[in-house]
Structures are given as C-alpha cells and as structure tokens.
Amino acid sequence: xxxxIPEDPAVHKDRSTDKLTVHRGLATWGEKLVPLDRFREAAxxxxxxxxxxxxxxxxxxxxxxxxxxxPVEGPFSKIVVFGGxxxxxxxxxxxxxxxxxxxxxxxxxxxxxxxxxxxxDKVRPLLDEGRVLAxxxxxxxxxxxxxxxxxxxxxxxxxxxxxxxxxxxTDRNTSADFKxxxxxxxxxxxxRLGARELLLVHGxxxxxxxxxxxxxxxxAFLEVLLEQEGADGLLCTHTGLHxxxxxxxxxxxxxxxxxxxxxxxxxxxxWYTVLEDYGxxxxxxHRPLAYDxxxxxxxxxxxxxxxxxxxxxxTGWWTTCLEILPAKERARSRx
Amino acid sequence: MAEPTHSNAPPAxxxxxxxxxxxxxxxxxxxxxxxxxxxxxxxxxxxxxxTNHTHEALSLAEIEPFLIEGAALGVREYYFxxxxxxxxxxxxxxxxxxxxxxxxxxxxxxxxxxxxRCRRLAAIAEASSYSLDxxxxxxxxxxxxxxxxxxxxxxxxxxxxxxxxxxxxLNPVITVTEVHDDNGTVQGKQRFFRLLExxxxxxxxxxxxxxxxxxxxxxxxxAYESWQRLRExxxxxxxxxxxxxxxxxxxxQGVWVCPILVNEPEGKMGETLADTLTGFAMTHSACWTxxxxxxxxxx
Ligand code: SF4
Numbered sequence: 001x002x003x004x005i006p007e008d009p010a011v012h013k014d015r016s017t018d019k020l021t022v023h024r025g026l027a028t029w030g031e032k033l034v035p036l037d038r039f040r041e042a043a044x045x046x047x048x049x050x051x052x053x054x055x056x057x058x059x060x061x062x063x064x065x066x067x068x069x070x071p072v073e074g075p076f077s078k079i080v081v082f083g084g085x086x087x088x089x090x091x092x093x094x095x096x097x098x099x100x101x102x103x104x105x106x107x108x109x110x111x112x113x114x115x116x117x118x119x120x121d122k123v124r125p126l127l128d129e130g131r132v133l134a135x136x137x138x139x140x141x142x143x144x145x146x147x148x149x150x151x152x153x154x155x156x157x158x159x160x161x162x163x164x165x166x167x168x169x170t171d172r173n174t175s176a177d178f179k180x181x182x183x184x185x186x187x188x189x190x191x192r193l194g195a196r197e198l199l200l201v202h203g204x205x206x207x208x209x210x211x212x213x214x215x216x217x218x219x220a221f222l223e224v225l226l227e228q229e230g231a232d233g234l235l236c237t238h239t240g241l242h243x244x245x246x247x248x249x250x251x252x253x254x255x256x257x258x259x260x261x262x263x264x265x266x267x268x269x270x271w272y273t274v275l276e277d278y279g280x281x282x283x284x285x286h287r288p289l290a291y292d293x294x295x296x297x298x299x300x301x302x303x304x305x306x307x308x309x310x311x312x313x314x315t316g317w318w319t320t321c322l323e324i325l326p327a328k329e330r331a332r333s334r335x
Numbered sequence: 336m337a338e339p340t341h342s343n344a345p346p347a348x349x350x351x352x353x354x355x356x357x358x359x360x361x362x363x364x365x366x367x368x369x370x371x372x373x374x375x376x377x378x379x380x381x382x383x384x385x386t387n388h389t390h391e392a393l394s395l396a397e398i399e400p401f402l403i404e405g406a407a408l409g410v411r412e413y414y415f416x417x418x419x420x421x422x423x424x425x426x427x428x429x430x431x432x433x434x435x436x437x438x439x440x441x442x443x444x445x446x447x448x449x450x451x452r453c454r455r456l457a458a459i460a461e462a463s464s465y466s467l468d469x470x471x472x473x474x475x476x477x478x479x480x481x482x483x484x485x486x487x488x489x490x491x492x493x494x495x496x497x498x499x500x501x502x503x504x505l506n507p508v509i510t511v512t513e514v515h516d517d518n519g520t521v522q523g524k525q526r527f528f529r530l531l532e533x534x535x536x537x538x539x540x541x542x543x544x545x546x547x548x549x550x551x552x553x554x555x556x557x558a559y560e561s562w563q564r565l566r567e568x569x570x571x572x573x574x575x576x577x578x579x580x581x582x583x584x585x586x587x588q589g590v591w592v593c594p595i596l597v598n599e600p601e602g603k604m605g606e607t608l609a610d611t612l613t614g615f616a617m618t619h620s621a622c623w624t625x626x627x628x629x630x631x632x633x634x
Contacts, residue, residue, distance in 0.1 A: 002390070002392060003391055003392040003425075004388065005368060008373060021385070021386050022384065022386065023389070024386045027387075029598060043589065045600070046600040047604045047610060048613070055609035062408060063407070214464070215464065216411070218411060218465065224407075224409025225409065322538065323540060326438065326466040326468065327466040327505070335538065
C-alpha cells in the first residue's frame with residue numbers, strides 16, 4: 001500500500017546526522033530509528049483485523065438507536081421555532097405578533113435568552129405572554145449554575161474581551177428568579193408535527209455548545225445522529241445562522257436561526273422558522289423579521305453596551321466572535 | 336469467501352492505565368503524504384523529513400473506501416496532514432472528492448502554494464457546499480524566531496504561501512505552536528494578528544497549539560519524565576476532551592488511534608475503521624500532554 005513520493009534532488013546531503021537525510025532506509029519508532037521493514041512488520045502485526053461479519057456488527061452497534069425518555073409533545077400541524085434571543089425583547093415582541101399572524105399552534109424557543117442585548121429581564125414576561133415553550137441554551141446553563149463566563153473559549157483576545165462584557169452585563173442584570181427558571185428548562189424536547197417526530201436541541205443532540213453550520217455539517221453525519229435519536233427531523237440554533245437541509249432519507253435538518261441579532265448578511269432583519277406538515281412533505285420556511293432595531297440600538301447605548309454590538313444591530317454585519325465561522329461563512333462575512 | 340479472523344490486539348492493558356472509548360467518530364484524519372515533508376522541523380512530533388518513508392502517501396483510490404466507511408459512521412470532518420500534504424500529487428483530486436462527503440481541512444507548511452495552485456484550490460472550494468479550510472503552520476512572527484525551528488528562509492516563503500491563498504480568496508487559519516513561551520500569550524497572539532494585518536489579511540484566523548515532546552521535539556527539549564504518564568487515578572470521569580474519543584487516523588499502514596501516535600506500532604488499531612471502534616489504553620506519555628493541556632489537533 002502507499003505511494004512513494006520521490007526524493008527531492010535538492011536533498012543531497014549525506015551526513016548521517018543531518019535531519020534532512022537521517023531517515024534514509026530508516027523509520028522512527030518512538031524515540032529510536034529502526035530499519036524501515038522492522039517498523040512496517042510491527043505495524044502490520046498491530047491492531048485488530050476483524051472478519052467481514054464482525055465488521056458489520058461493529059458498524060451496526062456503533063450507530064444503533066439510543067433510548068431517549070423525553071416525552072413527545074403535540075401533535076401539531078404548524079409551529080414557529082426560533083433561537084438566540086440575546087435579550088432582544090424588541091424582536092421577541094415582533095416574533096409573538098408574527099407567530100399569531102402565521103396561525104402557529106405552538107411557539108418553541110431553542111435557548112440563549114440572554115447575552116449581547118440590554119435589559120435581560122424584559123424577556124421573561126414576553127415568553128410567558130406568548131406561552132413560549134423553551135429549552136436551555138449554553139447561556140441559560142451558565143447563568144443558572146452561576147458560572148463565571150459563557151465558556152466560549154475564543155482564541156482572539158478581542159473576542160474574549162467582548163464575550164466577557166456581554167456575559168458580565170447579562171449576569172448582573174438577570175434576576176435570581178429568572179435564572180432559577182432557566183435552570184428548570186429541559187435540555188431537549190420532542191415534538192410531533194403531523195406524522196413526523198422532531199428533536200429540538202440548542203447546539204446539537206450531543207452537546208449544548210456544538211456549532212452546526214451549513215458548511216461544516218455533512219448530510220451523512222446528520223443521518224447517523226437522527227438514526228441514533230430515532231427522529232425524523234432535527235431543529236437546532238446556537239450558531240445564529242439559519243439553514244435547512246433535506247437529507248437523502250427524507251429527514252430534515254434545520255438550523256432555525258436567531259432573533260437576537262441579524263444573520264451577518266447586511267440586513268437589519270432577524271430570522272425565525274415556520275414548520276408545517278403537508279402530509280408527505282414537511283414545509284420549512286425561514287422568515288425574515290423586521291422589528292424596532294433603532295429602539296434596540298438606543299436602549300443598548302443607554303445601557304452603555306459596546307458600540308461594536310450596536311453596529312451589528314444597525315448594519316446587519318457581525319463585528320465580534322467571528323472566529324467561530326467556518327471558511328465559507330467567513331468568506332461571506334464583511335469582517 | 337471465508338474471511339480469515341486474525342487478531343493481534345495488544346495484551347490487555349494493566350488495570351492502572353485508563354482506556355478511552357470512541358464516543359463518536361467526528362474527525363477522520365489522513366496522513367496523506369505519509370511522513371514525507373520538504374522540511375525537517377525540530378519540533379515535529381512525527382519527525383517528518385524529506386527522507387522519512389515510515390508512512391507513504393495515500394492515493395485517491397486508497398482514500399475512497401475510508402470516505403464511504405466514514406460516512407456510514409457519521410464522520411463530521413476530514414483532516415489532511417503529513418508530512419507536507421501538497422507533496423502528494425493526488426491531493427487536489429482527493430480534496431475535490433472529499434468535499435462531496437463533508438468539510439475538509441489541510442494542514443500545510445505553506446511552502447508549496449504558488450498562485451496557480453491556490454486558484455485551482457479556490458475553484459475546488461467553490462464547487463462544494465462544504466467548507467475547505469487550510470491551516471498554515473508558523474513558529475514565530477519573524478524570520479529570527481521562526482527559521483531556527485522550521486529552516487532557513489522558510490519565514491518569507493510561508494508568508495508567500497499565505498499571501499497566495501488569500502489572493503485566491505482562501506483565508507487560512509495560521510497555526511502557531513507554543514515553541515516560544517510567549518506565542519500563546521495575549522501579546523504573543525496580538526503580534527501574529529498584526530503580522531497578518533500587514534499582509535493585507537482583513538479577516539485574520541489564528542490557532543495556538545502546545546508542543547508534544549516526542550519525535551524530533553524529544554531531542555530538542557528532552558523526552559518525557561517517567562511520572563508524566565496517565566494513571567487510572569487521573570480519570571476526570573470522562574475523556575471527552577481527548578481527541579482520541581472522537582477521531583481516527585488513516586495512513587498507508589492502516590488505521591491509528593490519533594494523529595500523534597503514528598510512529599508507535601501500539602498506536603495502530605486496525606485495517607478498516609470498523610476494526611477501530613473499540614477503546615484505546617492510553618499508555619503513552621504523549622497522552623499526558625493531551626490530558627494536561629487539553630490538546631486537540633483540530634481547528
Ligand atoms: S496521544 Fe492524545 S489523542 Fe493520542 S491516544 Fe494519547 S491521549 Fe489520545
């Protein structure tokens with residue numbers, strides 16, 4: 001096996017200690033150099049070599065269905081689902097009106113109620129008023145358990161700086177009662193829409209803070225996750241960017257987007273998702289939501305939140321935490 | 336046809352060594368140019384060099400079955416390393432094929448990235464709905480700090496590669512090891528961000544990696560002490576922070592537990608991915624670095 005890459009003629013030194021030529025005919029084994037054939041023979045002998053039937057058993061058990069005691073809600077025929085409120089109570093108010101116009105039978109929020117925006121406590125009464133059914137995001141987990149940061153772990157010192165400001169502000173301005181309530185939210189929900197059973201999570205079915213971006217989430221990976229979960233569709237958020245993929249099996253994977261800040265697309269609108277049962281087809285529609293973004297910008301300035309955050313609200317372009325974006329999403333980004 | 340069953344599993348690990356289970360197979364690595372590199376960096380943990388044929392390059396035909404098997408196991412992302420991946424003449428075809436399955440990342444030293452190749456890579460990236468990412472390695476923000484590690488004249492050539500990628504619309508992640516103590520500090524990071532700005536890169540991306548004291552690096556700074564090994568009592572209850580709980584590495588010699596232990600026959604787990612879905616006993620000292628520093632070779 002393997003293709004031999006021919007030696008570069010420029011590598012002609014033959015002092016046996018020279019780093020460039022020291023491996024001629026030799027292999028590294030731990031800290032020693034050994035004849036190439038000795039290493040290869042040891043490698044050939046190492047590890048397992050299962051029979052074809054053992055291999056297919058291994059593959060099957062690795063991807064087999066896992067039990068999930070989460071109760072199933074519904075059935076519904078039309079729901080509105082959104083995520084990432086980030087304390088944007090202006091957008092949440094607009095969302096409730098829009099859901100009413102859509103004729104949604106239930107409204108689901110996939111978490112991250114706070115962060116970024118002003119006056120986090122204004123979100124709670126709106127959630128009650130709209131009978132919004134919520135799950136925990138990483139923000140709720142951190143706030144409810146009294147952690148010191150949102151655990152984003154950025155590399156860029158600038159991103160860390162802004163993440164700290166945003167978490168610190170939200171932590172100080174969220175009432176103890178609201179934080180306690182956040183702690184009571186479930187980590188996942190299951191919802192029946194027509195004949196389909198949908199799994200609702202914040203990041204991914206495996207981790208609350210796993211990013212599922214369109215350009216880094218393969219169809220085959222989603223198929224395996226949904227097979228293991230025994231679900232016909234997956235609804236998630238956490239990235240702030242919405243997308244929908246119809247999988248080869250007929251299942252659906254949907255990132256419902258965020259209503260707290262724009263989708264890094266140069267528009268001030270934010271996004272939510274309407275899901276409707278059409279018998280054999282599930283209709284998934286991402287809808288832009290216009291709201292009083294000038295009012296939000298005003299309140300953010302009054303609360304002395306960073307001007308960089310306000311700029312995102314008024315221009316539609318992200319200015320911070322860009323390092324989470326994969327290559328494709330970053331290329332479409334302005335900063 | 337009857338299949339021979341042949342198991343050469345290593346002897347059962349002693350009870351004092353923790354075993355890491357494979358929770359999911361998220362990251363599939365390919366040692367795509369084997370251990371052959373056009374450089375011989377003094378901190379390379381697989382000791383790659385122009386004459387190191389411990390592992391040979393993988394062809395597209397050899398990689399294809401692993402892409403198919405990986406998809407059935409739900410792989411999330413594909414990583415290509417070596418050696419220097421661009422020494423493999425099949426690499427562009429391999430990337431184009433891989434991007435039909437999912438996102439791909441190439442770890443390169445940046446020396447073999449002339450403008451025409453970068454334009455072809457940009458076209459390959461454009462044709463897929465999945466991301467194609469490049470990670471270019473550097474060890475210092477200047478020739479004086481970088482070249483003693485990577486080789487004379489490499490600093491300017493790396494900057495050339497980064498500039499060509501970025502001119503083609505590909506925005507690489509600059510990967511820096513903590514070979515100089517201050518590379519990972521706030522000031523250290525800011526120096527790299529400023530360097531990228533000077534190159535005209537307006538969306539800088541940076542990753543800092545700790546150094547493994549194995550391979551060439553063992554000679555540079557000394558190997559591990561005997562106490563620097565994992566014991567059962569180190570167990571934090573879950574090994575999810577270790578990349579071997581969610582990755583495997585394919586080389587021309589078979590499938591290995593992780594990208595770090597390819598020069599240890601004990602790191603080899605089987606011939607197909609299905610052979611390697613079992614747990615791995617972390618007997619090696621490098622496992623200690625992973626555990627203590629929470630290392631992942633992923634971006
Ligand atoms: S070296 Fe690190 S990734 Fe590899 S087996 Fe050890 S702990 Fe796991």
